[in-house]
Amino acid sequence: MQKHNFHTHTRYSDGHDTPREMIEEAVRRGFTSLGFSDHSYAWYESYYSMSEAGTLSAYREIRALADEYRGTIDVWCGIELDGESGVPYLDYDFIISSVHEMVRHGVSLPIDSGAEKQKELVRELFGGDYVEFAKAYFASLAEHxxxxxxxxxxxIDLPTKYSLCPEDDPRYRDAARDAVREIVKWCPLFELNTGAIARGLRTVPYPVPFLLEEIKAAGGSLIVNSDCHYRAKLTCWFDEAEEYLAAHGFEKYENQRLNGRISGVTIWR
Ligand SMILES: [Zn+2]
Ligand SMILES: [Zn+2]
Structure with a gap:
């Protein structure tokens, strides 16, 4: 099993543990590196985002912990950057780009903060048309x-979280495939995200198989992340993810570079 996770949350956003507790858990599991990616500060009211002051505190605390644990584990300070958050002013080691909200006319509605809220979003902004919602989401992610x-x-396929999105509708699939082909021009690395499995909301990770095929065909690659909000779930579905990716034609490459700073990462191509 891989010994890293680059999508983890702490109490600075909507995670349940402190950065130190997360690092201790990673060390206990023999990790070589741990990347923090709390939710970026957002201008709209959001229970899951970091506060403005918390953004700086989190950055300083994680940098200090990285120094303290040097030689034991590599600790990286990243961010899960929301589409509406703007360019970060701190020097993060890595950026995960995600879209969790749709904004129209200054009003922000959440995509993944409960099925009822998602239904409200689709009703308010798209007259109940889930395909139009999905198209707008993919356009927003690609632009981000x-x-x-x-x-x-x-x-990438976060709108399907509550099984309300018509995943078998060819119009949905076309929009999703178009998004992959556009996004891969800017960033070839997608995550296989097992977070919704950890929360009992799904039995398969993001992305689903037809999108995996599109990512592969477009020359993209995958990294396995658990989108961890509880340290007990740090490696949730990691073993199964390896089987899932291999079953869909991906090969494992160890000791790869994530970017100019981070190496020693397992990537699937
Ligand atoms: Zn997210
Ligand atoms: Zn996350």
Whole structure:
């Protein structure tokens, strides 16, 4: 099993543990590196985002912990950057680009903060049309990745979280495939995100098989992340993810580079 995770949350955003507790858990599991990626500060009201002050505190604390644990584990300070957050002002080691909200006319509605809220979003902004919602989501994600220095594309098919999106509708699939082909031009690395499995909301990770095929065909690659909000779930579905990716034609490459700073990473191509 790989000994890293680059999508983890702490109490600075919507995670349940402190950075130190997360690092201790990673060390206990024999990790070689741990990347923190708390949710970026957002201008709209959001229970899951870091506060403005918390953003700086988190950055300083994680940098200090990285020094303290040097030689035991590599600790990286990244961010899960929301599409609406703008360019980060701190020097992060890596950026996961994700879209969790749709904004229209200054109003922000969440995509993955409960099925009822998602239904409200689709009703308010798209007259109940889930395919139009999905198209707008994919356009927003593609624009976000193109605009920012993205290292990892976060949970690409997040709108399917509550099984309300018509995943078998050819119009949905076309929009999703178009998004992959556009996004891969800016960032080839997508995450296989097992977070919704950890929370009992799904039995398969993001992305689903037809998108895996599109990513492979477009020359993209994958990194396995658990989008960890509880340290007990740090390696949730990691063994199964290896089987899942191998079953869909991906090969494992160890000791790869994530970017100019981070190496020793397992990537699937
Ligand atoms: Zn996310
Ligand atoms: Zn996350």
């Amino acid at each position: 990745v193109a605009r920012n220095k993205t290292d990892i594309v976060g949970h």
